[in-house]
Amino acid sequence: MDPSKSPSAPPSGWNAGEKAGMDQPPPYQDYSAGYNPAPGYPNQTGYPQGQPYGAPYQGQAQGPYPGQPAVTVQPTIYVAAGPLAQPLPDYLGYSIFTMLCCCLPLGVAALVFSVNTREANVSGNRPQAERSSRMARILNNTALGIGIVFIVLYLVLYITVFAVSR
Known part of the structure; x- marks a missing residue:
């Protein structure tokens, strides 16, 4: 650095008037008062106009547009005409009976197939309803048969034990 030149003097060719405002911040532009950078177009900022910074939005509450009805969408269920339109029996009551009164393991399996039939x-x-209904009926009939066999064996054993003991 050349000591003959003072740091406070501007360099040669420097126009002091051109750069006079460099040490001050730029002027404030108020975007909330409806500033529109492109005349002829609506507000492009996406923010509400006329509200001071930090003030809560006082516009309409969010929701459906006024005057439009609400639309509720429900799943479509196809209904066939004729004998195929009737639902297949699910044997749910029969399954609960065989589960509680006859044979618990087969009754539980029949209950599962009954619920699958209903679904x-x-x-x-x-086709799935036909398979599940058929299997539920088979399991229920088997459980009922096993239950009847056990009840008959119990009665025979009970009668023979009391007949012998008297």
């Missing part, structure tokens, strides 16, 4: 009927899956 397949609701969803319209006819």
Whole structure:
């Protein structure tokens, strides 16, 4: 650095009037008062106009547009005409009876197939409903047969034990 030149003097060719406002911040532009950078177009900022900074928004509450009805969408259920339109029996009551009174393991399995039949009927899956209904009926009949056999064996054993003991 050349000591003959003082740091307070501007360099040669420097126009002091051109850069006079460099040490001050730029002037404030009020965007909330409806400043529109492109005349002829609506507000492009996406913010409400006329509100001071930090003030709560006083516009309409969010929701459906005024005057438009609310739309409720429900799932579509296809209904066939004729004999295929009737739902298949699910044997739910029969399954609960065989589970509680006859044979618990087969009754539980029949209950599962009964519920599967009901779900397949609701969803319209006819082949799955047929398979589950048939299996529920088979398991229920088997559980009922096993229950009847055990009850008959118990009665025979009970009668023979009391007949012998008297």
